[in-house]
Amino acid sequence: MRFVSDIAAGVACFSGALAVLFYLRSRASLLEDSRRVAWFAIAGLSAFGLSRFLDAFMLYAPGSAFIESLEIISVGVALTLSLACWGLIPGLIALPSRGDLMAENARLEKAVAERTRALDEANQRFVHALKTTRVSMAQQDLELRYQWVHNLPSPLHADAFIGRLPCDVVPADALSSVLDASQRALEHKTLVQNELAVTLDGSVRYFDQSIEPLWRDGEVVGLLTTAIDATEHRRRQDELTFLLSELTHRTKNLLAVIQGIARQSSRSATDVQSFVQKFNGRIRALALTHELLVETKWRGVDLRQLLTAAWKAAWPGGGQAVLRGPPCVLSPECAQNVALAVYEMAANAASHLDGARAGPNVAISWAPVAGDGFAGLELVWREKSPTRPAPEPDFGLTLVEDLLPRATEGPSRIVYDDAGLLWTLRIDDKQLRLPN
Numbered sequence: 001m002r003f004v005s006d007i008a009a010g011v012a013c014f015s016g017a018l019a020v021l022f023y024l025r026s027r028a029s030l031l032e033d034s035r036r037v038a039w040f041a042i043a044g045l046s047a048f049g050l051s052r053f054l055d056a057f058m059l060y061a062p063g064s065a066f067i068e069s070l071e072i073i074s075v076g077v078a079l080t081l082s083l084a085c086w087g088l089i090p091g092l093i094a095l096p097s098r099g100d101l102m103a104e105n106a107r108l109e110k111a112v113a114e115r116t117r118a119l120d121e122a123n124q125r126f127v128h129a130l131k132t133t134r135v136s137m138a139q140q141d142l143e144l145r146y147q148w149v150h151n152l153p154s155p156l157h158a159d160a161f162i163g164r165l166p167c168d169v170v171p172a173d174a175l176s177s178v179l180d181a182s183q184r185a186l187e188h189k190t191l192v193q194n195e196l197a198v199t200l201d202g203s204v205r206y207f208d209q210s211i212e213p214l215w216r217d218g219e220v221v222g223l224l225t226t227a228i229d230a231t232e233h234r235r236r237q238d239e240l241t242f243l244l245s246e247l248t249h250r251t252k253n254l255l256a257v258i259q260g261i262a263r264q265s266s267r268s269a270t271d272v273q274s275f276v277q278k279f280n281g282r283i284r285a286l287a288l289t290h291e292l293l294v295e296t297k298w299r300g301v302d303l304r305q306l307l308t309a310a311w312k313a314a315w316p317g318g319g320q321a322v323l324r325g326p327p328c329v330l331s332p333e334c335a336q337n338v339a340l341a342v343y344e345m346a347a348n349a350a351s352h353l354d355g356a357r358a359g360p361n362v363a364i365s366w367a368p369v370a371g372d373g374f375a376g377l378e379l380v381w382r383e384k385s386p387t388r389p390a391p392e393p394d395f396g397l398t399l400v401e402d403l404l405p406r407a408t409e410g411p412s413r414i415v416y417d418d419a420g421l422l423w424t425l426r427i428d429d430k431q432l433r434l435p436n
Contacts, residue, residue, distance in 0.1 A: 013046065016041075017041070024042070040082075044078045047078040135229075136152050136153060136226070137149070137224070137227075138150070138161070139214065140225070144223070146165075146166075149161045149162065154200070155201055156169075156200070166179055166182070171198050171200070173198060174197070181209065182225075186213065190212070192210075192212070193209070194208075194209040195207070196209055205231045207228065208227070212224055254286075254290075257286065261282045261283065261286075264395035265279045265282065267395065278347075281313060281314060282344075284313045285309075285313040286339065286340065288310065289309065289336050289339040292305055292309065299329075299332075300433040301332070301335040303329070303338075304328075306335055306342070309339070310340075310342035314343045314344075314347040315346050315347070315350045324363070324365040324366075325365055325366035326366075328377060329432065330427070330433070331431045334427065337403070337408070338404070338408065340399060341404045341412070344395070344397075344399055345381060345396070345400065347396070348396055349383055352385055361385065362383050362384075363381075363382045364382075369426065374426060375429050376409075376427050376432065377432060378424065378425070378426050380424055381423035382419070382420070382421075383420050384419055385420040385421065400423065401414060409430060410426030411424075412424070
């Protein structure tokens with residue numbers, strides 16, 4: 001019975017050793033401490049199994065010193081290895097269990113999900129920022145093949161760019177500039193600024209382009225391109241340049257008008273005080289006209305507003321003239337000259353009419369006229385003053401009858417009858433603007 005039990009114990013030990021060996025060979029990813037314990041277990045079980053076989057053999061060959069020594073050695077090896085395993089136990093205990101690994105894996109999955117969600121939100125913010133700022137972006141490899149593009153200006157589409165070269169998709173009028181800037185960015189490995197003028201949908205649009213190398217592990221692997229639509233900015237610059245040029249031109253014209261007013265005012269003035277009074281009044285009328293032009297962005301001046309302003313400039317304390325007529329807008333050039341003429345007529349009336357009765361004594365009306373090869377507007381100034389003498393030739397009369405017709409492209413005449421003064425002015429259609 002002892003023989004059978006020893007043989008069975010030996011077979012069990014060798015079977016366990018083989019099972020551990022098979023497990024060890026099948027799990028190549030085991031940590032070093034685990035592999036060391038496994039080898040200790042294989043050797044210990046094998047040594048202990050050998051001692052059981054030797055013990056069973058001793059039943060049939062008692063007193064053999066060699067077999068006894070071998071049995072003692074095998075038992076000693078098994079005991080030593082079993083004790084050595086205890087030194088590795090703390091390290092094995094410190095290893096995470098399956099439950100720990102699953103918990104850690106769940107934590108990592110949650111962290112990854114949160115990070116993915118954060119990246120998705122960041123990407124949405126990025127996309128929104130590009131859409132609202134008219135910024136286009138693209139990534140290219142070293143061959144300049146597009147790998148990623150976003151927020152391209154209409155009518156360009158991202159799908160047409162992916163995997164393609166600039167020569168395949170970039171508009172022809174911008175291709176050479178794009179290729180040159182891209183090659184310089186790759187060659188010098190630095191940021192390159194570029195200005196583009198591209199024809200899209202039949203109109204020219206302007207872009208400020210920034211091209212810089214894309215670095216990875218210390219090596220340039222491609223290009224990152226940012227393009228900002230600067231069309232509106234460019235148009236504003238062009239408008240500003242035009243406005244400055246127009247302002248310079250109009251300023252020169254205005255200074256010439258003021259110089260002419262000063263020269264003509266000095267000719268008819270009898271002393272310094274009368275010169276200053278007339279000159280200041282005429283400049284005031286001109287200034288009021290310019291204020292009205294500025295309010296309408298220099299598109300023209302409403303005739304009723306112009307007449308009212310010029311009348312007040314000439315006769316601040318007098319009554320209002322009676323005004324009748326449909327809405328009408330004069331061109332800027334015509335408005336300035338009409339304002340000066342109305343001022344001269346009002347100032348002349350103020351010198352002859354009683355201020356208390358000024359309003360009813362002057363009536364100004366206007367209406368469209370057509371015939372005899374003329375189409376436009378006729379303005380009639382009726383000033384009731386039967387005892388008024390005819391004015392002497394001066395700047396005002398010269399302006400109304402000689403200079404004004406050049407601006408209005410229509411006749412201007414002053415006549416006197418039994419009722420007083422009658423001024424008739426015609427303004428050609430070309431000097432009129434449609435009212436807003």
